[in-house]
Amino acid sequence: MAALILLLALRTYEETGIAxxxxxxxxxxxxxxxxxxxxxxTRGTDGGGQDGGSGxxxxxxxxxxxxxxxxxxxxxxxxxxxxANDFQEGQQVQAGLWHGRVVEIDGRDVWLGWHPxxxxxxxxxxxxxAMGYVIALxxxxxxxxxxxxxxxxxxxxxxxxxxxxxxxxGMSAIFVLLGCVAFGNGIAYWPVVPVxxxxxxxxxxxxxxxxxxxxxxxxxxxxxxxxxxx
Numbered sequence: 439m440a441a442l443i444l445l446l447a448l449r450t451y452e453e454t455g456i457a458x459x460x461x462x463x464x465x466x467x468x469x470x471x472x473x474x475x476x477x478x479x480t481r482g483t484d485g486g487g488q489d490g491g492s493g494x495x496x497x498x499x500x501x502x503x504x505x506x507x508x509x510x511x512x513x514x515x516x517x518x519x520x521x522a523n524d525f526q527e528g529q530q531v532q533a534g535l536w537h538g539r540v541v542e543i544d545g546r547d548v549w550l551g552w553h554p555x556x557x558x559x560x561x562x563x564x565x566x567x568a569m570g571y572v573i574a575l576x577x578x579x580x581x582x583x584x585x586x587x588x589x590x591x592x593x594x595x596x597x598x599x600x601x602x603x604x605x606x607x608g609m610s611a612i613f614v615l616l617g618c619v620a621f622g623n624g625i626a627y628w629p630v631v632p633v634x635x636x637x638x639x640x641x642x643x644x645x646x647x648x649x650x651x652x653x654x655x656x657x658x659x660x661x662x663x664x665x666x667x668x
Contacts, residue, residue, distance in 0.1 A: 442561075445557065445561065446561050446629055449552075449557070453627070455537075456541055456549060459541070465534035467535070468533050470512075470533040470543075471528065471531070472504070472528065473506050473511065475504075475527055476504075477499055478501070479497060479499045480499075500519065501517045501519070501525075502517070503540075505533060505540065505543070512539075514549070515550060517548045521547065521548055522548070532544055551626070565629065565632075566612070572637065573605055573633065573640050576640065576641065577600055577601050577640050578597065581644060581648075590652045592647065592648070599643065599647065600643030600646075603643050604636040605640075608632040608639075611636070612632050615631060
């Protein structure tokens with residue numbers, strides 16, 4: 439789980455850094471030469487009959503573009519046809535780089551970004567599990583610190599309700615983000631949104647649980663009385 443969360447954090451940092459660099463024009467630029475163009479064609483149909491759709495065949499072509507940048511060879515993978523159709527082998531181009539990764543070629547976006555393939559599909563599928571684990575760790579750590587501070591000690595079942603509420607809100611945020619992607623409004627730092635919203639909600643719920651537990655503890659103590667409302 440630690441390796442999965444680390445990989446997710448690194449990918450989020452990578453995509454956010456690239457998006458910021460492109461938006462503020464801080465990509466490193468270098469002269470490059472296209473050394474090889476390799477096309478990858480996929481054919482299929484959009485359905486028809488009981489499957490729905492018109493049954494029309496489609497052809498999708500993407501390219502792998504290899505470049506010589508100084509003494510290094512770099513590659514841009516999954517470049518769509520409309521971004522690569524004017525390039526040719528031996529062409530001198532201007533490459534936009536982010537920490538050595540090819541992001542732009544002659545001002546055209548060639549970075550694949552978040553995509554349903556490779557490690558990204560694994561991160562997409564396992565994200566709810568990683569999110570729930572992070573929220574559980576934060577809630578457990580906050581409850582432990584509250585106990586060490588002498589405020590009150592909570593049992594696992596008492597911590598489960600705030601965690602469940604935070605996890606549910608995080609899942610809701612995932613569906614909202616999926617809706618945004620469907621309308622072409624995806625954001626590079628999307629993994630931060632559900633886990634951040636879920637964690638904040640869980641901690642707010644934990645705080646209420648701690649207040650109730652502390653109030654019960656004071657009221658049940660010898661000579662105790664219910665505390666004033668906070």
